[in-house]
Amino acid sequence: MPGIKDVAERAGLSIATVSRALSGKGNVSVRSKQRAQTAAADLGFVPSYHASSLASGRNHNVGVVVPSVHRWFFSSVVEGVSATLLDAGYDLTLYNVSGGEERRHSVLNDFLLRKRVDAVIAVSLELSTAEIQQLLAIHRPIVGIGGPLPGASTIRIDDSGIAEAAGRHLIQLGHSKIAHMTGDAAYDKDFRLPGTRQGGFKEAMRDAGLAVRPEWQVCADFTIQGAYASARRLLGGSVERPTAVFAASDEMAIGTILAARDFGLRIPQDLSVIGIDGHELGEVFGLTTIDQDARGQGALAVRRLLAGLEDGANTAAEDTEYPTSLVIRSSTAVPPAETVALQA
Amino acid sequence: MPGIKDVAERAGLSIATVSRALSGKGNVSVRSKQRAQTAAADLGFVPSYHASSLASGRNHNVGVVVPSVHRWFFSSVVEGVSATLLDAGYDLTLYNVSGGEERRHSVLNDFLLRKRVDAVIAVSLELSTAEIQQLLAIHRPIVGIGGPLPGASTIRIDDSGIAEAAGRHLIQLGHSKIAHMTGDAAYDKDFRLPGTRQGGFKEAMRDAGLAVRPEWQVCADFTIQGAYASARRLLGGSVERPTAVFAASDEMAIGTILAARDFGLRIPQDLSVIGIDGHELGEVFGLTTIDQDARGQGALAVRRLLAGLEDGANTAAEDTEYPTSLVIRSSTAVPPAETVALQA
DNA sequence: CTCACAATTGCAAGCGCTTCCAAGCTGCTG
DNA sequence: CAGCAGCTTGGAAGCGCTTGCAATTGTGAG
Secondary structure: OOOHHHHHHHHOOOHHHHHHHHHOOOOOOHHHHHHHHHHHHHHOOOOOHHHHHHHHOOOOEEEEEEOOOOOHHHHHHHHHHHHHHHHOOOEEEEEEOOOOHHHHHHHHHOHHHHOOOOEEEEEOOOOOHHHHHHHHHOOOOEEEEOOOOOOOEEEEOOHHHHHHHHHHHHHHHOOOOEEEEEEOHHHHHHHOHHHHHHHHHHHHHHHOOOOOOHHHEEEEOOOHHHHHHHHHHHHHOOOOOOOEEEEOOHHHHHHHHHHHHHOOOOOOOOOEEEEEEOOOOHHHHOOEEEEEOHHHHHHHHHHHHHHHHHHOOOOOOOEEEOOEEEEOOOOOOOOOOOOOOOOO | OOOHHHHHHHHOOOHHHHHHHHHOOOOOOHHHHHHHHHHHHHHOOOOOHHHHHHHHOOOOEEEEEEOOOOOHHHHHHHHHHHHHHHHOOOEEEEEEOOOOHHHHHHHHHOHHHOOOOOEEEEEOOOOOHHHHHHHHHOOOOEEEEOOOOOOOEEEEOOHHHHHHHHHHHHHHHOOOOEEEEEEOHHHHHHHOHHHHHHHHHHHHHHHOOOOOOHHHEEEEOOOHHHHHHHHHHHHHOOOOOOOEEEEOOHHHHHHHHHHHHHOOOOOOOOOEEEEEEOOOOHHHHOOEEEEEOHHHHHHHHHHHHHHHHHHOOOOOOOEEEOOEEEEOOOOOOOOOOOOOOOOO
16 A cells, blocks of 8 residues: 555655645645646555544544434435535444443443544434533534534424424314324433424414313334334224324324224325325325425535534534425325214 | 543553553553553543554444445444444444445545545445455455455345245245336346346246246335335236235335235235335234344344454455345235236 | 745654563562 | 563654645746
8 A cells, every 4th residue: 555655756756745735735836736646646545544634633534423324314314414425525434322322322432532533413312411511522513413402503493393383284174183193202312302393283282272182192113113003002992083193203104194094094084194204205105294304404414514624613503493394295184074983 | 632641641651551551452460450541531531543543553443335324224234233333342434325326436446445444344235346356455354245245255145045935935825926026227236136036036936837927027116115106007007917926125015015005905815915124114014024134134244344353364255144034924825716807 | 136035845743542672570490 | 599481561663644844946026
């Protein structure tokens, strides 16, 4: 493997000049620059990032911490982050902290402190103030996506407002018997989003003077299969059946639709369903949803970060609300003319 | 940020001794070791991995190249890889090469050569011999998962045998009108798996003396939505309808089931469906499938890699066949007693 | 034609750690 | 009690690059 020294020799220049020529920093004559580049190309020189990082302090590497890479939202964000980073010449170090508090702990307290990353993107992860301080202490900017991160920059959607809009959509169609499928309490801990969305939903109901029935507040684990099981209980149980379900995620909405079909319920004639996400699968089910462009959020986070890194300016923490849009498809409609309480 | 020098001072030891004490290499008295560790803990010392890597040549970092992190198989593998790596104290640099040949090219020709990774795991990626040589030239072990990688170690399932088994399962149930949903040609390029599975399927058919009808060989993009569209054409078209469909992936099998339901076909009474993967969603649909433990494959790849790295022994390239298992659920059954060609 | 000043260039000092090597010790053996 | 092996230790040389600083070269003005 050729080093910068070899390039310098071949180009008949000093190491310093070659370094400047290849990195583009500092003043180098056109001729020298060309020579250096040619020599580097001839030798197939690829700079050692370790040495470079050690000497310069810049890593060209950002760490991404996600709760799981197997779930729609997270993997979408990672795709956006990854593409943007790659195009900028940055490496992406993935910290998938699924499976255990201890793993999360070691990532936060060991891995991230090894000075390997220039910045950290935390997706739907609620960090304690201490954890954030620790990260900020090593002078690495942090940006959070989809979760509150006091003291750091964040990019997130208006979860409460969105949920309210989803509820309002159903209400405006004429529904009054609306169920809400939220996330398990476990999810509320880390990214609190279930609670926020449920809050927005209740807000919409209250505004319309509708009752929020406790038996229609069910929860699942944000997966299709989990929601399916939960929806079967809701729709097949002995309680009166709602005419509409607002699920806190598209995957849960889809699980609900599948369960409804099992009971012979037609969507949307017998049951309206609305979700949140903009999941690719939504189209197959004609799912009405609120599209949050997860990939776009990831890309934005990176752009924000890189801008700060290159400028060197320690941009202050700022909160950005990412826009969303209501996508109306065929899973929502006016409620059945007459609603009779059916027993499964 | 404290450096090893600070630790040395506080512990009243030399830098060299502290380094040995903390890394566990070399002989250090118990007393010194303890002192060093205490001092390090007191100061909150975290070694700089750049410096460490530069000096030692070991990175504690492996690169993972995947076609996309958004698809079931890949994200499953990444989860397995990630957990195993994290537990071993390694970083995982993710190279998500979705979206463009050029991105793939830059990853292979720039990123991976920067000596930042100790090893490379390539998932379902067919590398040219030149690309492999290039990687091997920088003395980095490579292991491939789910794709052929001439010259490198690989972990893969017996795609042909599996497909044959899936076909046989249907045949043994009494089916003779079996369709096969394979991957788009585009996928065949990079990981050739569609062709291999199709080959296995044809093998099973041939063995049973059954005809492989071209109009029943359809393809999709490995997604539920893609398969759904494709299956609608297959099942709703004017050609005679098969009594069973073998899809090359669970997601495609699910898309097929959804399409079948649209046409009022009952699974498995009217149509049997079998997939390959072991997708979490399979349970909801009662999908019979061949379970390949993707997460386990990822974990195994890492263990294999680390064993080689730690030993220092340049383990020869070896091919490992990962075991799979047929999971029979409710989506496959004997064909309808009398099969009449229905027109949609 | 000479001089001040700017653009280039090279020297060399690190970046923070690992590790070779030799020196210092300890505890035995003869 | 000398002599030696074996364990610990510290010194110091890098790992391969970046960058401050000073030296060199080139340029236009006077």
